[in-house]
Amino acid sequence: PTPRSPAPPRATAPARTHTPADPSAHRAAFDAAPLPMALVDETGTITAANPALHQYLALPAASLAGRPLTHLTALGLAPHTTPGLPEVFSGRRHHLVCTRRITSPRGGDSWAEIRLEHLAPTSGALLTVRDTSLGHELRARLRTAEREDPLTRLASRAHFLDRLADTLEEHGLRGGRGRVGLCVLGLDGFRHVNTAHGHLVGDHLLRAVAARLARLAPLLASAHGEAPVLARLGGDEFALLVREVHEVRGGGEAREGREAREAREVHGVRETHGAHDGREDREATGSGGPGQLAELATTVLRELREPYDIAGRRLSVSASAGVAELRARETSPAELMRAVTTALGWAKAEGGGGWALFDSARSEDGAHRDLLASALRPAVRDGEFELEYQPLVALADGTLHGVEALVRWRHPRFGKLAPNRFIDVAERDGSIVELGRWVLRTACAQARSWQLARPGARPPYVSVNVTVRQLWDSDVVGDVAAVLAETRLPPSLLQLELTESEVVGQTGRPLRALQELSDMGVRIAIDDFGTGYSNLSYLSRLPVSVLKLDGSFVRGFPFTGSAPEADAPAAAPALPASRDRTAATVIAGAPARATTAEGRPADEVIVEALVGLAHRLGLTVTAECVETRSQAERLRAMGCDMGQGYLYSRPVPPERIGVLLETTGRCPGWTTSSS
CATH class of the missing domain: 3.20.20.450 (EAL domain)
Known part of the structure; x- marks a missing residue:
């Protein structure tokens, strides 16, 4: 057999050579970066800062080099407020991130995320400042939206329930002997307002009702001078929380013990036989009426019946109210809300325009x-x-x-x-x-x-x-x-x-x-x-x-x-x-x-x-x-x-x-x- 000739040698690619990057290119990129940045040595001294950082801090160009980073009070990086800085400078810690509120010398505040990252293998760190004002503002708006109803500017349902839970917890810390009162209002015939006049008029009416309640709240202050907490629960429903209920009868003197309990029971039975519009005994609600919550409900319903001038129209609406008063240690936010909603349903069922006091026996009868x-x-x-x-x-x-x-x-x-x-x-x-x-x-x-x-x-x-x-x-x-x-x-x-x-x-x-x-x-x-x-x-x-x-x-x-x-x-x-x-x-x-x-x-x-x-x-x-x-x-x-x-x-x-x-x-x- 003919011997094979040896294969020709393969061509090999020329070896790649890595030339060091031009430091001037790095410096040009550093200076042109829109993100505010600075280089800091192992002692915490700024060795270089790009124009974006000077502009962000409203400082003259090239004025930061040679200054200690901790002297930039605008960044809030003092050792006592930001522990761990030396560790990042020396390399014992890889990075550090914090959020600071930045006050500009030109006026105005902004929020920023400040990041220090160790530059291995050398000592020192890279400082970057990222403006987070927009995100912070959005989060603040979300928190406000959680606390505040956007239409009426009253407390939102979620915030109201938090306040209710806090109130019950405060009573618990004091022994839980106090009583908490809650009144929920629902406008009668609000759907007809939306149908007949449009949702825009309906929104204006809700704002007018909220404004009237807000003006009325200081006049409804409890015995300790505390006005009820107001909230819009949603739709056409509003709530008033009385954090401390005092039974007042007979010339305005508080009556405690068995006498007060018996009075509450008598009035509870009487009022739950039907919605009470308060018109017959308006003059008696302060002293001889069914108590503080009854007076509150009667006053509020009377005020809400007054006409409203909305978008060139004169509208009259009535409201119904459910009232519940329970011992703080015997209830929870969910139970109190369920009780007052049940009472509101009773008032609505009686034709509206009145209030009903929650009665556990009647509620049990409903379940029955x-x-x-x-x-x-x-x-x-x-x-x-x-x-x-x-x-x-x-x-x-x-x-x-x-x-x-x-x-x-x-x-x-x-x-x-x-x-x-x-x-x-x-x-x-x-x-x-x-x-x-x-x-x-x-x-x-x-x-x-x-x-x-x-x-x-x-x-x-x-x-x-x-x-x-x-x-x-x-x-x-x-x-x-x-x-x-x-x-x-x-x-x-x-x-x-x-x-x-x-x-x-x-x-x-x-x-x-x-x-x-x-x-x-x-x-x-x-x-x-x-x-x-x-x-x-x-x-x-x-x-x-x-x-x-x-x-x-x-x-x-x-x-x-x-x-x-x-x-x-x-x-x-x-x-x-x-x-x-x-x-x-x-x-x-x-x-x-x-x-x-x-x-x-x-x-x-x-x-x-x-x-x-x-x-x-x-x-x-x-x-x-x-x-x-x-x-x-x-x-x-x-x-x-x-x-x-x-x-x-x-x-x-x-x-x-x-x-x-x-x-x-x-x-x-x-x-x-x-x-």
Whole structure:
């Protein structure tokens, strides 16, 4: 084999040579750099400084070389304020960074990040100064935004909560015996202002409200002269924090101990029955009113009602307020805010323009109602409801003509609940439709069984309460027709009751449903008649056959001077109301009707007039809350047709009604005028 010739040698690249950089180039770059810089030797003496540093410090050119770095007071690098400088100069420390506020000789301040970095392998360091004023300003603005509401310049929600937490902590350090008060305001109808006038006008209004509150705050100073802390929580809500609450009553003297606690409890119960607008007792709030927070809320709401001149418009708005006063050691910021927000909701629910004081019992009742709401639908399916029946008695002869069906809830945890505990809840969440169907079916089936048990005798009709929500949300006409067909109950033995407040003003579907039910032969009754509407023209338009007079009229009858036992309530009635309302409940739409020992003679005249009017319209009249024989006899003398109340019977199980029908058919409370 032919031997290989050796490969030619590879060409090698010429070796690179590194020439030292031109020091003059380094110096030119140093001098041209826009970043202020300086070279410092191991002793801390400036050996060179670029023009940018001279310009930044407003010093003559080339005036820094040879000066100790620590003598530049503008940079604030004195040894006692910046330890570690010698270590950086000597190389024992790699670098040092600090932030300083720079005051220029020409005036004005700026912020800078100053950095010293050791220059290895030689001794000395490089100083750089970077202006951070813009970032510092942005951070300052962010901190201000956290503390201050940008629209109104009041404290922000976050800052307010910090102040609240600090207040509670201060009380804790002093033993936590003090009380902290909080008032949250919400403008009524602010959404309408935005809709009608635009958001710009709405913003102007919020600023005007904030300015008015700020002017008012010094006048609301506490006993120690401290004005409440003001804040805008967001939207149209504002807050006032009273860091130290003092109960002041009776000529302005503080009352401590049990007496003050009892006074607070009394006022707490009173105010939470409804929003308080403060108009009736403005003059009394300082000394005899409900205390410091009540006076604050009343004063603020009064001032906020004054008109505002906004962008050429004169606007009037009212506000609602929630007030909470709790012991500092027993609460937290979140709990106090939750309490006052709950109270604000109560005030808004009462129609606005007033304030409500937080009451823990009422709040617990709200939680209780929420619990009931979640259990309502399953309770209908599980058969936890039952019906009791209260007689409807002919005043002429005392015979039982009908009964009203009243629903009860046998709750597995809370026991037997009357309808006032859950009907409102059922209306709100819509379960009233399902519950109403069960009541209708059960009542009609019971009425049919009474009819079959006494062939040939006059059977009692059954009266079932219906809400306007059922007329809107369900096919009530179809439901009634189906139940009547299923139970084979004649339509004439069914009466449906709606309260006057629900039926007045109804048009469209509810009115058509009532007409169809009436055409079917079902009786339509107006319950609680006479509770404040006074417009009787609707009686001619509605298919009504029965008026049930509100019980407050009967309770207003004057007591007779003879036969005291005749005016004594029958069988110690616990609740003188045919629909099991609690004694504390005031009928919607009507003021509370207090009855004196002399009664209200005008009520007797009104009842007589209403009975005559109803009869001329072809309607029968049932009087509710008949409790005494005297009341029954006067109603009979007026021509009233039917009576219902504890004189005759409380609501009872269906078996008791069956026994009554099988015996005399007359209720025990009936008596003739001669007996």
